[in-house]
Amino acid sequence: MDICIVGAGYVGLTTAALLAELGHSIHCIDKDISKIKLLNEGKSPIHEPGLEELLRKNQQNGKLIFSDDREACFLNAPILLIAVGTPSKPNGDTKLTALKSVFEQISRNISSHKLIIIKSTVPPSTNEWLHQYLIKSGVDATLFDIVSNPEFLREGSAVYDSFHPDKIVIGSSSPSAIETVKKIYEKLNAPYIETSLTGAELMKYASNAFLATKISFINEFSRICDQYGVDVNEISTSIGMDPRIGPHFLQSGLGYGGSCFPKDLDALGYAARKRRIKTDILRAVKKVNEDQVDYYINKLDKEIHGLKGKQITVWGLTFKPNTDDTRESQSVKLCEKLLKRGCSVVTYDPKVQTIRIPIDFAPDMYQAAKYSHALIVATDWQQFKSPDWLKVKRAMIGNTILDGRNCLDRNEVIAAGLNYVGVGRP
Numbered sequence: 001m002d003i004c005i006v007g008a009g010y011v012g013l014t015t016a017a018l019l020a021e022l023g024h025s026i027h028c029i030d031k032d033i034s035k036i037k038l039l040n041e042g043k044s045p046i047h048e049p050g051l052e053e054l055l056r057k058n059q060q061n062g063k064l065i066f067s068d069d070r071e072a073c074f075l076n077a078p079i080l081l082i083a084v085g086t087p088s089k090p091n092g093d094t095k096l097t098a099l100k101s102v103f104e105q106i107s108r109n110i111s112s113h114k115l116i117i118i119k120s121t122v123p124p125s126t127n128e129w130l131h132q133y134l135i136k137s138g139v140d141a142t143l144f145d146i147v148s149n150p151e152f153l154r155e156g157s158a159v160y161d162s163f164h165p166d167k168i169v170i171g172s173s174s175p176s177a178i179e180t181v182k183k184i185y186e187k188l189n190a191p192y193i194e195t196s197l198t199g200a201e202l203m204k205y206a207s208n209a210f211l212a213t214k215i216s217f218i219n220e221f222s223r224i225c226d227q228y229g230v231d232v233n234e235i236s237t238s239i240g241m242d243p244r245i246g247p248h249f250l251q252s253g254l255g256y257g258g259s260c261f262p263k264d265l266d267a268l269g270y271a272a273r274k275r276r277i278k279t280d281i282l283r284a285v286k287k288v289n290e291d292q293v294d295y296y297i298n299k300l301d302k303e304i305h306g307l308k309g310k311q312i313t314v315w316g317l318t319f320k321p322n323t324d325d326t327r328e329s330q331s332v333k334l335c336e337k338l339l340k341r342g343c344s345v346v347t348y349d350p351k352v353q354t355i356r357i358p359i360d361f362a363p364d365m366y367q368a369a370k371y372s373h374a375l376i377v378a379t380d381w382q383q384f385k386s387p388d389w390l391k392v393k394r395a396m397i398g399n400t401i402l403d404g405r406n407c408l409d410r411n412e413v414i415a416a417g418l419n420y421v422g423v424g425r426p
């Protein structure tokens with residue numbers, strides 16, 4: 001099938017690679033000309049394992065074309081898949097500027113039937129609103145169908161996730177549109193969930209909100225474990241064995257970040273408030289997450305007898321490993337707070353070399369530890385989990401290692417003569 005993907009970000013690019021690989025003819029467009037230029041040079045503008053190779057392979061075999069000629073794509077492609085960003089406003093509402101601009105262009109360039117698939121995460125009833133928008137713009141209702149088809153991939157494993165989804169949610173009131181979407185994905189081995197437009201939107205928010213709730217639950221629990229000298233990792237393993245709870249998203253640490261959990265929780269809270277629904281759980285999830293960075297910093301403060309004037313090493317700036325994304329990263333928030341408390345910060349991240357705050361970047365993880373009073377593992381990149389701790393000890397002035405992701409082998413750290421500190425890790 002001929003499909004035009006609008007938005008060459010994490011979701012748009014991964015979906016473009018997936019659908020081209022499944023045999024479809026893909027045109028992927030973006031308003032950002034520099035991204036398109038890079039992609040046409042065979043380079044991915046984002047770091048996502050396996051993505052660049054897959055994009056290049058499908059560009060070479062002619063299945064995937066990148067362009068910035070949006071109007072031509074809107075005119076020609078019978079299927080439009082929209083994956084533009086939907087960031088938050090300060091009040092928690094969602095900025096739909098990109099989506100509205102795409103729909104404005106579609107309304108001006110529609111002369112044959114379009115199946116419009118919305119992949120972007122949007123607040124409940126946005127897809128209904130977009131439907132009405134096209135009608136009000138004078139587009140005949142027979143000329144288009146809208147389908148809500150939310151995305152559940154995770155950054156860092158986006159390619160794997162999109163080839164192995166645990167379900168494909170298809171929200172629409174049009175049976176023929178639903179059938180076409182099923183055909184697009186027919187080579188994937190995943191169950192379909194058919195629902196309404198708004199049902200699909202809410203399934204996406206429920207998923208992210210529940211996952212964030214699990215994380216904040218275990219993070220709050222880690223503070224209780226801290227007081228009782230019990231290892232929270234053992235608690236996670238134990239409760240995770242109960243199939244009613246499940247083992248995933250119970251890794252305690254500095255908390256969740258990224259471009260989605262914080263924004264989607266805010267958007268859901270905002271949508272609920274608009275309908276006068278109180279969202280006590282959502283508020284508590286957010287509060288625990290916000291407090292978590294302070295909890296770690298206060299623990300470090302006690303451990304090294306004051307922070308002011310100390311040099312702290314932070315390993316990892318991305319919001320999770322295997323990505324170059326620092327949006328809403330707890331690690332970046334940690335650095336900002338350390339600076340405010342009078343520390344100097346030296347950092348190393350395998351994928352980030354600059355950031356908008358005044359911290360120093362070292363060329364490798366060991367040089368980052370040089371002359372520091374304490375070292376914090378803030379992102380659980382594989383290489384930080386089992387480093388040469390003796391080398392770290394020789395580089396540092398102090399000897400405290402704060403495990404911000406509860407991902408280190410405590411005994412290895414202690415064996416090197418270092419002081420292991422975690423939250424909920426005796």
Ligand SMILES: NC(=O)C1=CN([C@@H]2O[C@H](COP(=O)(O)OP(=O)(O)OC[C@H]3O[C@@H](n4cnc5c(N)ncnc54)[C@H](O)[C@@H]3O)[C@@H](O)[C@H]2O)C=CC1
Binds near residue numbers: 006010011119121154
């Ligand atoms: N990043 C993730 O892991 C996931 C994101 N989502 C959702 O998918 C959507 C996209 O997210 P990302 O891919 O992370 O965003 P992104 O910010 O990486 O990419 C969005 C792209 O859309 C382009 N764009 C904006 N306006 C445009 C326009 N009018 N015409 C053409 N291109 C335009 C931007 O230049 C950018 O390249 C969001 O709604 C997000 O919540 C859903 C699941 C996973």
Ligand SMILES: O=C(O)[C@H]1O[C@H](OP(=O)(O)OP(=O)(O)OC[C@H]2O[C@@H](n3ccc(=O)[nH]c3=O)[C@H](O)[C@@H]2O)[C@H](O)[C@@H](O)[C@@H]1O
Binds near residue numbers: 153208251255258
């Ligand atoms: O809507 C989205 O954008 C996506 O949001 C998340 O994916 P993502 O944000 O890429 O990454 P996650 O693996 O969910 O991690 C999010 C944050 O939670 C933290 N986390 C995760 C798991 C855990 O047990 N503990 C924990 O602190 C991670 O360090 C990270 O900061 C969801 O997992 C995806 O299903 C969803 O599609």
